[in-house]
Amino acid sequence: MKAFQIQNLLRVGTVAAALALSGVAAQAMPGGGHGRHGGPDAMMAGGPLGGMGGFGGHMLDLVDATDAQRSQIKSIFQAARQDLSGQRETGAKLRQQLAALYAAPNIDAAAIESLRQQMSAQHDAASKRMSQASIDAARVLTPEQRAKIAALAKKRQARMAERAEQRR
Template sequence: MTTTRTSNFFHAAAAAAVSVALALGATVTQAQPGPGGHRGGPGMMAPGGLFGGHMDHLLDAVNATDSQRSQIEAIFKAARQDLASQRDAGMKLHQQMAALYTAANIDAAAIEALRVQMSAQHEVASKRMSQASIDAARVLTPEQRAKVSEIMKKRQARMAARQPG
């Protein structure tokens, strides 16, 4: 995986975690199950703001104040910094996995051990982004979180309608 693709993975994961956590913040208070995640794309860190137009659009839709936007941006900036070292480690793990699969003899035990390491790394990143998402959700009011939840439900319905089947 290239540096750009790895970086984009973490940015996309962050955007998905934010959207889901904000939606969950609203639905948990209503004792309802929260929605699932969604995939982001390579433009998530475009110059348009936190995660490009996506996060700005979400914050615009809930009339977030400049203070709320600054706080949320700081929360995710800190999370990105915390996870920066994992990007290099993740690239090395992916390179090792590629080498194992292209070796003359396939070592199933080594592949499994590496898979376990990769899963552990993903779990650490997921936990960190989940905490950042919780912190971001706490910046918004209950009414704003309810609005985010509605936006996410509509987005999920649109995505589900596009699925074949």
């Protein structure tokens, strides 16, 4: 096998293994990988407004969200979680298939690439659904509440960046 082919195979293998491991780690998280604590208030990390698009229970406290707003937002993320619940089993099957391909006596790069594409499509669909849930939740809040969440998220990101810099 040529050196280029070996490097290519190693790259594909590294990406596929990383995808498989990240999927296993996500499934090991409470709530199947839907945020740091698995609850509806920890659903989506890293959105433009912070965790769960900025709609975590703590953030809702800080912007004085009404009970009606909290209820609506909770319902939005519960519906999204329900929509995505079937993907856990599919993802687990894909990861099992990937592990079997890597354990085979001969590496089938085409089959591994096909699984990678399927896993990527599944991740993209989940990301799209959660993005829509964040948009729907943002529409429940007033512009002032959203601005306050964005400002708080910006401060939080700055603190996290500062801590990361201190560790270097």
